[in-house]
Amino acid sequence: MTTTAPRDEQLWSRCTGCSSLLYRKRLRRNLDVCPECGTHARLGAPERLAQLVDPDSFHALPDRAVTVDPIGFVDVLPYPNRLTAARAGTGLDEAVLCGVARIAGYPVVLAVMDFRFLGGSLGCAVGELITRAAERALADRVPLVVVTASGGARMQEGALSLMQMATVSQAIGVLRENGLLTVSVLTDPTYGGVAASFATNTDLVLAESGARMGFAGPRVIRQVTGRPLPEGFQTAEFLLRHGQVDLVVPRRALRGRLAALLAAAAAGRDRSAGLVGTPAGEPGGPAGEPPDGSPAPADGEPADAWDTVRAARHPGRPTTLDYLDSAFDGFVELHGDRLGADCPAVVGGLARLAGRPVMVIGHQKGHTTAELVARNFGMASPAGHRKALRLMRLAARLGLPVVTLVDTPGADPGVGAEEQGQAAAIAENILTMTALPTPVVAVVTGEGGSGGALALAVADRVLMLRHAVYSVISPEGCAAILWPDSAAAPRAARALRLTAPDLSRLGVVDQVVPEPAGGAQADPGAAADLLRRALAANLEPLWDTPVATLVRRRRQRFRRFGAAGVGSPAVTR
Incomplete structure (x- = not known):
């Protein structure tokens, strides 16, 4: 959406997708999605948080961004001057806003990037803030949700910016190793070093409708290859067809989708917590025996x-x-x-x-x-x-x-x-x-x-x-x-x-x-009712079975099909 007045003062906006002139209050009620063509306008981090989290539940992490100028970079302006201007223009300390919140009642840690701040670029401070957000998620044992909007690594910080790709990815990896859900939400645009690290190495990758994501931008690709690009190239829908994202979600449904995923993760954590320790006996009968110990049912002669x-x-x-x-x-x-x-x-x-x-x-x-x-x-x-x-x-x-x-x-x-x-x-x-x-x-x-x-x-x-x-x-x-x-x-x-x-x-x-x-x-x-009942009955004795017991019994089940014959003891030497 394009405007000529400051965003908070404007009455009308023109859609960048269909050029329709839209009443600003109507557009805001529609979550900044054009009601005529469906174009999703870019959102700043505060607006994104207001749409996703439960009211009054967001609390920013205490970590503060510091000014970092590791290589004394100067183009037409010294890098510190660009940082000062970005802070004044956005009201943010850096290109990411991190904190704890609830989504549909489920606790999460969020890191929400803001493209307005130097193109949402990944610098040392941004990498540190997202890494600390991941560490907070680990300490609290809650999921991490990262909302990406970035042109890539921050040039003004040289190779140290590049290192942030590994730093944040490592923090994501620790969460995954500890069984904590990690979700990235791709918004427009997500490119370069962010796309090639934590935007795509989380457990789940959701893309907002119309978002674009890739390593190299379309202009660079056209220049290098000299060839036209496919229609819809690098859009969320293109990424879905090519197996790069789990879901494409319109903005209005995004909060609900996240809530469903968080609910599943919460239930899984509860189940895992119940498996601590070793029970006195193993649930269920021997491998291969139905839960009730009865012969396998059959509806009549074959x-x-x-x-x-x-x-x-x-x-x-x-x-x-x-x-x-x-x-x-x-x-x-x-x-x-x-x-x-x-x-x-x-x-x-x-x-x-x-x-x-x-x-x-x-x-x-x-x-x-x-x-x-x-x-x-x-x-x-x-x-x-x-x-x-x-x-x-x-x-x-x-x-x-x-x-x-x-x-x-x-x-x-x-x-x-x-x-x-x-x-x-x-x-x-x-x-x-x-x-x-x-x-x-x-x-x-x-x-x-x-x-x-x-x-x-x-x-x-x-x-x-x-x-x-x-x-x-x-x-x-x-x-x-x-x-x-x-x-x-x-x-x-x-x-x-x-x-x-x-x-x-x-x-x-x-x-x-x-x-x-x-x-x-x-x-x-x-047929569906019969299947549902059979599945529930067979899953029931497995829910609280310790992992080591599950794996051992599963391996015993398939070990029975060896040359010694079904139902016979394994040959030993």
Whole structure:
């Protein structure tokens, strides 16, 4: 928005996006977002805090910025003169405002940058203030929220400014190591050294609608490459498509999104606190035994295996997003592998199950041909496996259980996936899940195909819907290799023992979840209710189990599948 009078005195503002002339009071009521085109005007740090935190809850940290001129920099003005002018023009001591506050009642430490102060540049004083804010968050055991707005490192402080990238990142790392949530909120603009450090190395990265973020600015990129830039380049929406941010949030919804994330983190901390010490006995029965010690339920005699395969592939069968909408509450989807892609075949994020927060990750297919193609038929790329891995690790740091919903023919078999390290991505997921320090429950809801399925199914409890299938290879693939005749797929399906009752008998599956008559696709609501109850029952004994016990029992569970035979003691020498 452009004006000619001081901001507090103006009556009208002109939108920089659509050039509409807007009544200032109306614009302020709309949180400085143009009601005509949605352009988000830049906010100063005090205005940003007023929008985000509970009334009268913000208290600035006692640390004061000092004047730093380490290299005696002079351009057309001495650097101290520029600092004096910036302080007079903004009313701030430096380009960041730090303090403690509450958001929807949850305590946080905030560091809010202000672009008006020398372009929000990262200098020694700014780095020190944000680092002390992180140290305060560690001392108080509360989350840290950083709102970024910066052109990058401060040139006038030379290499010492560059060092702030490492200084602040190190402080963020300590918080992550201690299981405290760190969140960055990217606002327009966020570039250079800030983008390449604490703006993007937090647990979660949210971007305000229309914000731009990158290492090099668009003008520099055009000059270096001599090529035009893609439409919307480096905008929040561009970053979401390329896996760089978890969420893009309009300003009006930002406070609510932060509150939901803080609520999940608070619940995770409460759960982690309850795991201190060693209980007298281990909750639940031996690995592989249902919570109530009863045999795995089954709804009648097994159908023909090929009929089960066709039921598992039915286009009307509920997908992960369907279950997230019906069996879970308050789902907040998180995006991206932070390395350049956001695989649509894997969805994940925070949700609530029976009133408790969990991290849910699952394969996503679709119902229509267009949806199936857009989601690559639920076949995850390496980026999808890396996204899942990132979310599982985040859940472990926050003390949240992980629920995975498996429904995939297998991992993406394309050339691009191989070039991007598909095998290694699956291997890393499997390895990490064997020792993930938080409860994990996996459910095969449709197709469980090969390593692509196992990449989400190394769990404390493995459940399977009655008309789902889980196999080392598809029946068609098996028939083509061993018969060889693709028409022998029904015969291969029977030979592979891929149905839920088969796998329950083999000990691969801990519990078979019944489905409504006609399958989950016949009554998705009833299927969701059955799934919710099964998940809650299987998670209950895991909630308060010490981490060491969880990991040991999980490893014992998979150790049973060795050459010694299922259910037999391991061979020792």
